[in-house]
Amino acid sequence: xxxxxxxxxxxxxxxxxxxxxxxxxxxxxxxxxxxxxxxxxxxxxxxxxxxxxxxxxxxxxxxxxxxxxxxxxxxxxxxxxxxxxxxxxxxxxxxxxxxxxxxxxxxxxxxx
Amino acid sequence: xxxxxxxxxxxxxxxxxxxxxxxxxxxxxxxxxxxxxxxxxxxxxxxxxxxxxxxxxxxxxxxxxxxxxxxxxxxxxxxxxxxxxxxxxxxxxxxxxxxxxxxxxxxxxxxx
DNA sequence: TTCTTATGCATAATAATCTTAGGTATTATT
DNA sequence: AATAATACCTAAGATTATTATGCATAAGAA
Numbered sequence: 001x002x003x004x005x006x007x008x009x010x011x012x013x014x015x016x017x018x019x020x021x022x023x024x025x026x027x028x029x030x031x032x033x034x035x036x037x038x039x040x041x042x043x044x045x046x047x048x049x050x051x052x053x054x055x056x057x058x059x060x061x062x063x064x065x066x067x068x069x070x071x072x073x074x075x076x077x078x079x080x081x082x083x084x085x086x087x088x089x090x091x092x093x094x095x096x097x098x099x100x101x102x103x104x105x106x107x108x109x110x111x112x
Numbered sequence: 113x114x115x116x117x118x119x120x121x122x123x124x125x126x127x128x129x130x131x132x133x134x135x136x137x138x139x140x141x142x143x144x145x146x147x148x149x150x151x152x153x154x155x156x157x158x159x160x161x162x163x164x165x166x167x168x169x170x171x172x173x174x175x176x177x178x179x180x181x182x183x184x185x186x187x188x189x190x191x192x193x194x195x196x197x198x199x200x201x202x203x204x205x206x207x208x209x210x211x212x213x214x215x216x217x218x219x220x221x222x223x224x
Numbered sequence: 225t226t227c228t229t230a231t232g233c234a235t236a237a238t239a240a241t242c243t244t245a246g247g248t249a250t251t252a253t254t
Numbered sequence: 255a256a257t258a259a260t261a262c263c264t265a266a267g268a269t270t271a272t273t274a275t276g277c278a279t280a281a282g283a284a
Contacts, residue, residue: 007242008240008241008242009240009241009242011241011242012241045242045243045244047242047243047244047245047246048241048242048243051241051242052241052242070250070251071249071250071251072249072250072251073249073250
């Protein structure tokens with residue numbers, strides 16, 4: 001992920017959420033999807049993405065399936081049952097984080 | 113800071129914003145203010161806070177003034193001119209981060 | 225009066241997460 | 255023929271935080 005240090009910690013949430021919508025995706029596809037959804041605002045670096053995917057797999061949140069398309073490898077990832085639960089948790093955490101930050105940064109607004 | 117890895121990277125923004133509102137504050141005061149504003153949701157740890165304050169000072173964004181109150185030291189921090197500019201930048205970054213995450217996590221909502 | 229909690233500062237070891245910079249290989253475009 | 259796009263990967267270093275300490279004074283509870 002590039003552009004801002006604020007994004008630190010949210011990569012996992014992004015991955016899980018995208019997989020929750022798209023059933024299965026491969027790494028490169030995720031980078032392109034994020035770029036498209038954010039109008040180029042957020043670019044996930046491969047040095048962050050692949051280790052994150054491997055970690056989620058090791059934690060049992062993702063399953064992998066390797067496919068060969070046009071003579072090139074693709075590693076498709078999809079959520080496990082635990083992965084779906086964790087997606088819910090992460091999304092709740094994010095919503096909570098956002099409201100907490102708004103309480104700090106714009107206390108008047110958060111009273112409305 | 114405790115509770116969530118999502119907060120990583122936002123401590124500097126929080127410090128700058130609070131100083132922008134309160135003119136001058138000391139470290140312990142910041143931890144209490146954050147706790148109060150977030151209803152105990154966010155607890156800034158001293159191991160994160162003090163190094164962050166020292167770094168901001170080293171970068172010329174904060175000025176320090178040591179005072180003795182009740183025979184105890186307090187180091188009051190306040191924004192420099194550059195600190196005020198950086199506060200604006202950080203708040204813009206945060207607003208941008210939040211809208212980006214909402215575009216990713218709730219694409220339908222962000223179209224409204 | 226002693227013990228604990230609160231106030232107030234600080235640093236060091238460790239962990240987590242990301243950037244930067246490489247590497248390999250195939251396919252498509254210029 | 256060279257470059258860009260597709261597709262995977264890892265390692266060194268930076269940044270930021272947690273956890274665990276340490277020191278010291280003041281206030282409150284046992």
